[in-house]
Amino acid sequence: xxxxxxxxxxxxxxxxxxxxxxxxxxxxxxxxxxxxxxxxxxxxxxxxxxxxxxxxxxxxxxxxxxxxxxxxxxxxxxxxxxxxxxxxxxxxxxxxxxxxxxxxxxxxxxxxxxxxxxxxxxxxxxxxxxxxxxxxxxxxxxxxxxxxxxxxxxxxxxxxxxxxxxxxxxxxxxxxxxxxxxxxxxxxxxxxxxxxxxxxxxxxxxxxxxxxxxxxxxxxxxxxxxxxxxxxxxxxxxxxxxxxxxxxxxxxxxxxxxxxxxxxxxxxxxxxxxxxxxxxxxxxxxxxxxxxxxxxxxxxxxxxxxxxxxxxxxxxxxxxxxxxxxxxxxxxxxxxxxxxx
Amino acid sequence: xxxxxxxxxxxxxxxxxxxxxxxxxxxxxxxxxxxxxxxxxxxxxxxxxxxxxxxxxxxxxxxxxxxxxxxxxxx
Amino acid sequence: xxxxxxxxxxxxxxxxxxxxxxxxxxxxxxxxxxxxxxxxxxxxxxxxxxxxxxxxxxxxxxxxxxxxxxxxxxxxxxxxxxxxxxxxxxxxxxxxxxxxxxxxxxxxxxxxxxxxxxxxxxxxxxxxxxxxxxxxxxxxxxxxxxxxxxxxxxxxxxxxxxxxxxxxxxxxxxxxxxxxxxxxxxxxxxxxxxxxxxxxxxxxxxxxxxxxxxxxxxxxxxxxxxxxxxxxxxxxxxxxxxxxxxxxxxxxxxxxxxxxxxxxxxxxxxxxxxxxxxxxxxxxxxxxxxxxxxxxxxxxxxxxxxxxxxxxxxxxxxxxxxxxxxxxxxxxxxxxxxxxxxxxxxxxxxxxxxxxxxxxxxxxxxxxxxxxx
Numbered sequence: 001x002x003x004x005x006x007x008x009x010x011x012x013x014x015x016x017x018x019x020x021x022x023x024x025x026x027x028x029x030x031x032x033x034x035x036x037x038x039x040x041x042x043x044x045x046x047x048x049x050x051x052x053x054x055x056x057x058x059x060x061x062x063x064x065x066x067x068x069x070x071x072x073x074x075x076x077x078x079x080x081x082x083x084x085x086x087x088x089x090x091x092x093x094x095x096x097x098x099x100x101x102x103x104x105x106x107x108x109x110x111x112x113x114x115x116x117x118x119x120x121x122x123x124x125x126x127x128x129x130x131x132x133x134x135x136x137x138x139x140x141x142x143x144x145x146x147x148x149x150x151x152x153x154x155x156x157x158x159x160x161x162x163x164x165x166x167x168x169x170x171x172x173x174x175x176x177x178x179x180x181x182x183x184x185x186x187x188x189x190x191x192x193x194x195x196x197x198x199x200x201x202x203x204x205x206x207x208x209x210x211x212x213x214x215x216x217x218x219x220x221x222x223x224x225x226x227x228x229x230x231x232x233x234x235x236x237x238x239x240x241x242x243x244x245x246x247x248x249x250x251x252x253x254x255x256x257x258x259x260x261x262x263x264x265x266x267x268x269x270x271x272x273x274x275x276x277x278x279x280x281x282x283x284x285x286x287x288x289x290x291x292x293x294x295x296x297x298x299x300x301x302x303x304x305x306x307x308x309x310x311x312x313x314x315x316x317x318x319x320x321x322x323x324x325x326x327x328x329x330x331x332x333x334x335x336x337x338x339x340x341x
Numbered sequence: 342x343x344x345x346x347x348x349x350x351x352x353x354x355x356x357x358x359x360x361x362x363x364x365x366x367x368x369x370x371x372x373x374x375x376x377x378x379x380x381x382x383x384x385x386x387x388x389x390x391x392x393x394x395x396x397x398x399x400x401x402x403x404x405x406x407x408x409x410x411x412x413x414x415x416x
Numbered sequence: 417x418x419x420x421x422x423x424x425x426x427x428x429x430x431x432x433x434x435x436x437x438x439x440x441x442x443x444x445x446x447x448x449x450x451x452x453x454x455x456x457x458x459x460x461x462x463x464x465x466x467x468x469x470x471x472x473x474x475x476x477x478x479x480x481x482x483x484x485x486x487x488x489x490x491x492x493x494x495x496x497x498x499x500x501x502x503x504x505x506x507x508x509x510x511x512x513x514x515x516x517x518x519x520x521x522x523x524x525x526x527x528x529x530x531x532x533x534x535x536x537x538x539x540x541x542x543x544x545x546x547x548x549x550x551x552x553x554x555x556x557x558x559x560x561x562x563x564x565x566x567x568x569x570x571x572x573x574x575x576x577x578x579x580x581x582x583x584x585x586x587x588x589x590x591x592x593x594x595x596x597x598x599x600x601x602x603x604x605x606x607x608x609x610x611x612x613x614x615x616x617x618x619x620x621x622x623x624x625x626x627x628x629x630x631x632x633x634x635x636x637x638x639x640x641x642x643x644x645x646x647x648x649x650x651x652x653x654x655x656x657x658x659x660x661x662x663x664x665x666x667x668x669x670x671x672x673x674x675x676x677x678x679x680x681x682x683x684x685x686x687x688x689x690x691x692x693x694x695x696x697x698x699x700x701x702x703x704x705x706x707x708x709x710x711x712x713x714x715x716x717x718x719x720x721x722x723x724x725x726x727x728x729x730x731x732x733x734x735x736x737x738x739x740x741x742x743x744x745x746x747x748x749x750x751x752x753x754x755x756x757x758x759x760x761x762x763x764x765x766x767x768x769x770x771x772x773x774x775x776x777x778x779x780x781x782x783x784x785x786x787x788x789x
Contacts, residue, residue, distance in 0.1 A: 325463015390536025
């Protein structure tokens with residue numbers, strides 16, 4: 001059987017058949033990049049020891065168009081996204097699994113780039129991919145590559161972080177500029193193309209989280225404002241905790257380019273996706289301490305306190321505009337699409 | 342109605358009737374079919390990928406100075 | 417952002433608002449219609465009405481192109497997309513607008529029709545060039561601002577001989593709608609915040625007759641919050657002094673005569689339509705444009721023999737009264753209960769410029785009760 005031609009080859013149905021072609025793809029592409037003792041073992045399941053304490057598990061299916069965008073690609077995104085979901089419980093992420101759905105005809109060179117990027121992200125985060133699977137669907141039945149990653153982690157003693165723990169009086173912090181990821185994606189989307197230096201903020205936040213819970217184990221909620229942006233995530237937390245929130249428009253960090261792109265397309269930065277930011281809700285007494293720790297970390301350099309949790313039986317997120325006016329910050333309705341009016 | 346934003350003209354392709362405009366670091370190609378005599382450095386209103394009209398810097402200044410009548414008004 | 421940030425200065429806004437408070441006559445009411453959805457959006461997004469005196473009320477107008485498009489026109493587009501092997505291109509704003517029986521372009525796309533969202537009419541041309549074997553129909557909507565770009569696309573298509581491109585024209589005209597609203601008198605309007613970007617095309621002189629005939633002052637107002645507040649002050653002064661003139665606050669972009677090149681292009685391609693149905697306002701004579709006979713090859717209504725479809729409005733929906741400035745969104749029984757931005761029943765709940773959506777998404781804190789999600 002001939003060698004896998006990564007340079008010129010494409011994904012074929014046989015690569016998902018479970019036969020020799022599948023084995024060859026796994027060997028010469030997936031394991032070559034993601035190499036570790038568990039994968040090399042070659043069993044159907046990977047074994048690892050469990051320590052004491054509570055474990056968390058999270059899974060995320062990644063579909064993104066385009067697959068490659070400024071600042072990342074679906075490979076790095078699928079690692080960061082799941083690490084972050086695990087980390088938002090205050091946990092230290094341990095292992096990942098990855099399931100690939102590949103479309104027949106997808107260039108192997110592209111797949112190679114994606115898996116290499118995934119391996120790099122996993123190495124940098126020190127969270128190995130220890131299990132995986134690949135299936136191939138017929139041409140036209142997928143969008144190139146879909147990746148589902150699952151992560152498990154361990155929560156340190158004394159940490160109880162959950163979306164239902166926000167209390168009136170708590171402060172709301174954001175770890176940096178909002179809207180970078182969504183803007184980078186929009187800039188490379190077909191039909192909308194615009195040029196910008198903005199890159200996706202896609203990053204693994206678990207080390208930042210570890211430092212935060214280390215100084216303030218009493219943090220109440222952590223969440224990464226991905227799809228639906230800051231606005232939708234705050235609304236989720238408000239609903240889970242049965243509270244209200246008041247934020248200050250002027251305190252929310254937004255880059256000029258992100259504002260510019262939003263003005264041009266009629267979008268609102270509050271609803272634009274992020275992949276390397278977190279929202280932290282903590283008792284007012286520790287807010288400054290948490291903020292300093294965030295600002296001392298490279299991924300939280302531009303962190304800011306953006307508002308507070310209040311009692312509100314209507315469960316609204318309201319925002320004081322830079323004007324001194326007040327407005328509701330609602331859930332995202334439908335999709336965030338460019339407007340003409 | 343009619344979302345339109347002011348952006349600065351960075352370059353022009355007169356043959357193709359297009360311009361590249363910049364809005365706080367966002368560059369986009371737009372059509373200049375609806376405007377004569379656009380010049381680099383002009384600010385134009387962008388709507389659905391077309392430059393609709395030039396912003397008149399003197400008139401903008403005049404509007405802003407009208408706010409001067411606010412001196413002495415305490416909010 | 418130059419020419420944007422200067423007009424969003426909160427401190428100046430509060431001072432201007434204070435000036436308005438000192439100048440309004442406490443004995444009377446000021447009902448100011450913001451004709452455009454852009455103003456509605458700005459008023460709610462920046463919380464402008466919180467700064468205004470209680471006897472000054474903004475009344476929402478019909479200036480939101482997706483809100484005034486009758487459901488039957490969308491229904492006709494969906495029928496076309498399902499009957500013929502076409503690519504239907506449209507601005508994203510239209511995708512969720514309710515047609516009949518809870519249908520929408522979004523749902524038609526999910527059922528398999530090839531419906532594509534575009535940012536510009538030039539994108540529709542690009543799709544037509546890239547798919548020479550298929551018919552590409554541009555579902556065009558909008559007021560005078562959005563009409564010239566459609567005219568430009570038809571002109572380019574003709575020059576290039578792009579025979580697979582056509583336009584489903586739904587462009588409407590502002591002055592006739594404004595006249596209609598004022599002539600009925602039912603909205604009891606004391607002054608009008610005039611369109612900003614429509615006026616860049618048609619010029620400030622387009623409203624002179626209207627103001628004179630109905631003795632209502634109009635101030636062409638930019639869409640930035642300071643523009644809106646300053647224009648409000650200008651209207652208050654006109655009302656106090658009994659004047660009814662066209663004033664131009666947005667002089668940085670609007671001239672007296674407008675954009676002549678754009679006007680000429682529109683006149684070359686389009687002609688007045690004898691009658692056009694507006695959601696909420698009914699059939700209005702000479703209130704829309706259609707493609708001239710010389711360009712019939714590019715008129716989707718002609719090319720595909722599209723027929724008008726009559727779709728009854730949702731029972732209980734008061735969008736028509738809201739669009740005429742007669743009712744407030746909160747007067748509607750459906751508002752916030754079965755009609756929300758997530759599941760809009762009426763058109764005013766779809767566009768973020770629609771009076772109902774703006775009220776629901778930004779202004780709900782003023783209302784009592786628990787929010788629906």
